[in-house]
Amino acid sequence: MSNKFKKFLSYYKPYMGLFLTDMFFALLAAGVSLVYPLIVRYITSDLLVNYELSEAFDTIIKLGLLMIGLAIIELVSNFYISYQGHVMGARMEYDMRNDIFEHYQKLSFNFYDNQKTGQLMTRITNDLFDITELSHHGPEDIVISIIKFVGAFVILININLPITLIVFAFIPIMFIFAYYMKNRMNRAFRKNRERIAEINAQIEDNLSGIRVVKSFANENKEMDKFHDGNLKFVESKRNSYWQMATFHSGLGLFTSLINVAVILGGTIFMLNDIIVLSDLLTFLLYINTIIEPVRKLINFTEQFQNGITGFDRFMEIMEIQPDITDKKDAVALKEVKGQIEFQDVSFKYIDTKADVFRDINLKVEAGDYLALVGSSGVGKTTLCSLIPRFYEVNTGKILLDGIDIRDIKLRSLRKNIGIVQQDVYLFAGTVLENIRYGKLEATDEEIIEAAKNANAHAFIMELPDGYNTYIGQRGVKLSGGQKQRISIARVFLKNPPILIFDEATSALDNESEKVVQESLEKLAKNRTTFVIAHRLSTxxxxxxxxxxxEEGIKERGNHQELLEKDGVYASLYKLTQNGEPGLA
Known part of the structure; x- marks a missing residue:
């Protein structure tokens, strides 16, 4: 049994009682459907032939009550299958969605660097819906089909062997037809999923950047791109519908041929006294009972392709192993001082040949304030991203208070590092909720104190609902300086011993920069601080x-010492003096 199949079956385990009850009612419903033609055969071949109407009346009443009872049993069974069966499927979908979302949280930046958000969203939404349908209807349809198919075969073979053989001669051909179409269906449905994932990614990209689209008046360009992607999806759907049409029309043809064979064969047999009219009528009634399981199994093939394709895509993500994980003997940090040391550290991104930097040796004492400068692309942000293990070093090691960061639990490591970035991300919600993200158990009083430390309290109180003001997606209702101060308040609340300021004021105007810079300096006091510098003022x-x-650490010193060296820093400084972004 493959690991993938075992994984799929494991989602049934918590709901085994519900699953078995669902299967019981499926068996019951299938059994009831086999009884009706037998009652008709008894009425036409025995009751109407051997009894007077007055004698048969009591029996007809009993049979009527029996059929009403069977109808009620069938009603209850079908209701349970439709309701509780779907609930079971929805719960399994819930479990799978939880699992894949939890797995997303474990994957590193390396994974997200190569993925589109819209496609990841498709894997957690659309793909899982079809898995639900398969997990519910799959076993149920198979059980009902087998019971009806085998039951009808046993009953018919006891009524008349020759016509039974005529009917069942068509069945292997139907299954060969279904098997032939299976791979074609699989390819078509997989292509559909890929196309809808691309469309989701395109929509997510467009809506996230809608302000850029509108600022360049490129709505028509975006619509053309979307129409092109949408057209490809339609063509993909057209192919899958062609396969579906071939399936269903082929099945319809087989159904008609079986009816024709039974009518012609039955007529010939009646002329030769091999079969009586009541048995022929029973055969015609059972044809639908035979065809329905075949139809269900073929529909199941279609459903299976949908569901298994979705599950394949689900497992593609689940089988990606996080490249940054805790060691078994990883330790939690206690009383962190904040000394950071890089020892012969080299790094390059996955799927790239060139190192971002190599052989970096750097020691930062606890409480030190270190500025990183250099032209764009030399790896300033990447160097700082190695400290919280957003990426893993290729060679060398990074020590925190003398401990290799790979020997520290990730959660503990990152809890002790605060990051203030240039591109602030605020969640859709209130100001209070966004600041509290720094310390989920914080009281309102602690949040307000953090906001005051970040010079944010005054402007927050001027908002319509103060701390309970809804700030929109990504904090769209706030200015750049306001968003930055909320992000700083978040870090104040977290209160980490190590800070990373990633060009935190580069996108702000001079007035906002001054206020934010004051907040940053207050935050950095007595903490080990790494500053990725954009403006010399910082x-x-x-x-x-x-x-x-590109060669690594070229120069070290303070501002005056580096100017006197008249090297790289001095050149960058001269560029900024001339108004050019030398320290970008």
């Missing part, structure tokens, strides 16, 4: 400045 007073180039 680092001129730094005791330690590191100049990064």
């Amino acid at each position: 680092i001129r007073n730094a005791k330690n400045i590191i100049v990064l180039t």
Whole structure:
């Protein structure tokens, strides 16, 4: 049994009682459907032939009550199958969605660097819906089909062997037809999923960047791109509908041929006294009972292709192993001082040949304020991203208070590091909720204190609902400076011993920069701080400045010392003095 199949079956385990009850009612419903033609055969071949109407009346009443009872049993069975069966499927979908979302949280930046958000969303929404339908209807349809098929065969073979053989001669051909179509259906449905994932990614990309689209008046361009992707999806659907049409029309042809064979064969047999009219009528009634399981099994093939394709895509994600995980003997940090040391650290991104940097050696004492400068693309942000293990070093090691960060539990490591980025991300919600993200158990008083420390309290109180003001997706209702101060308040609340400021003021105007800079300096006091510098105003007073180039650390010192060296830093400084973004 493959691991994939075992994984699929494992989702039934918590609901085994519900599953078995569903199967019981499926058996009951299938059994009831086999009884009706036998009652008709008894009435036409025995009751109407051998009894007077007055004698048969009591029996007819009893048979009527029996059929009403069977109808009620069938009603209850079908209701349970339709309701509780679907509930079971929905719960399994819930479990799978929880699992894949939890798995998303474990994957590193390397994974997300190569993925489209819309496609990841498709895997957690559309794909799982068809898995639900398969998990519910699949076993149920198979059980009902087998019971009806085998039951009808046993009953018919006891009524008349020759016509039974005529009927069942068509069945193997029907299954060969279904098997032939299976791979074609699979390819078609997989292509559908890929296309809808691409459309979701395109929509997500467009809506996230709608302000850029409108600012460049490129709505028509975006619509053309969407129409092109949408057209490809239609063509993909057209192919899958062609396969479906071939399936269903082929099945319809087989049904008609079986009816024709039974009518012609039955007529010939009646002329030769091999079969009586009541038995022929019974055969015609059972044809639908035979064809329905075949139809269900063929529909199941279609459903199976949908569901298994979705499950394949689900497992593609689940089988991706996180490349950054805790060691078995990883330790939790206690009383962190904040000393950081890089020892011969080299790094390159997955699927790239060139190193971002190599052989970096750097020691930052606890409480030090270190500025990183250099031209764009030399790896300033990447270097800082290695400290919380957003990426893993290729060679060398990074120590925190003398401990290799790979020996520290990820959660513990990241809890002790605060990051303030240039591109602030605020969640859709209130100001209070966004600040509380830094410490989920924080009280309102602690949040307000953090906001005051970040110079954010005054403007928050001027908002319509103060701390309970809804700020929109990504904080769209706030200015850049306001968003940045809320992000700083979040880090104040977290209260970590190590800070990383990733060009935190580069996107702000001068006035906002001054307020935010005051907040950052207050936050950095007595904490180990890494500052990725964009503007000299943020680092001129730094005791330690590191100049990064493609060759690694090129220069070290304070502002004045580096100017006197008349090297890379001095060149960058001259560019900024001339109004050029030398430290971008």
